[in-house]
Amino acid sequence: MAILEKITEDIKVAMKAGEKERVNALRFLLAKIKDVGIYKNKQVTDDDAISIIASSVKSRMEEIENYTKGNRPDLVRKEEQDIKWIKIYLPEALTPEALEAVIKETMAEAQALGPKDTGKVMKLLMPKVKGKADGKAVNEAVGKMLAALVPAQESEGE
Numbered sequence: 001m002a003i004l005e006k007i008t009e010d011i012k013v014a015m016k017a018g019e020k021e022r023v024n025a026l027r028f029l030l031a032k033i034k035d036v037g038i039y040k041n042k043q044v045t046d047d048d049a050i051s052i053i054a055s056s057v058k059s060r061m062e063e064i065e066n067y068t069k070g071n072r073p074d075l076v077r078k079e080e081q082d083i084k085w086i087k088i089y090l091p092e093a094l095t096p097e098a099l100e101a102v103i104k105e106t107m108a109e110a111q112a113l114g115p116k117d118t119g120k121v122m123k124l125l126m127p128k129v130k131g132k133a134d135g136k137a138v139n140e141a142v143g144k145m146l147a148a149l150v151p152a153q154e155s156e157g158e
Contacts, residue, residue: 003049003089004033025082029056029089050131053089058134060086094132102128103138103145114150118142 007030014022033052037044044052060079067075094102106125110117121142129138 003046003053004030004044007033007089021078021081022085025085029053029086032056047130050090053086054131057083057087057090091131094129099129099133099138099141100145103142107142107145107149112146112149115143115146118146121146 007026011023011026011030014026029052033044033049036048036052060083064076064079067073067079103121103125106128107117107121110120110124112121118139122139125138125142126135
């Protein structure tokens with residue numbers, strides 16, 4: 001079942017169960033996904049939907065930080081609950097070990113020799129981990145692993 005169909009079905013179930021907050025969160029998510037389809041003038045694929053959902057989770061996490069700073073625990077709880085409801089449509093997150101394995105494989109594929117090849121590795125890597133890992137964490141892990149490839153003498157001489 002496609003993600004859009006699954007969300008639509010879950011909205012119906014939540015409506016029948018009287019889960020007003022869940023219905024609102026899922027409707028908002030569905031509207032956001034459909035808006036992107038209208039904006040791009042094309043059918044939204046599951047990959048597109050995953051990107052939108054991941055982006056929505058990320059923006060809600062940022063809102064949680066803002067609400068925490070603003071001493072709004074009621075809004076923090078609401079955003080946390082919404083994240084739980086929409087995160088179920090994302091693929092299972094990669095473990096740190098699995099992420100490291102994918103990075104190593106991609107580094108070999110890109111024939112990366114050091115930090116200068118970060119862009120090349122990231123270009124190949126991001127489609128593989130889309131929706132399964134945070135881009136910032138992936139970038140940091142790639143940077144560390146590529147830096148480890150450079151011999152100590154070479155980095156001292158530069």
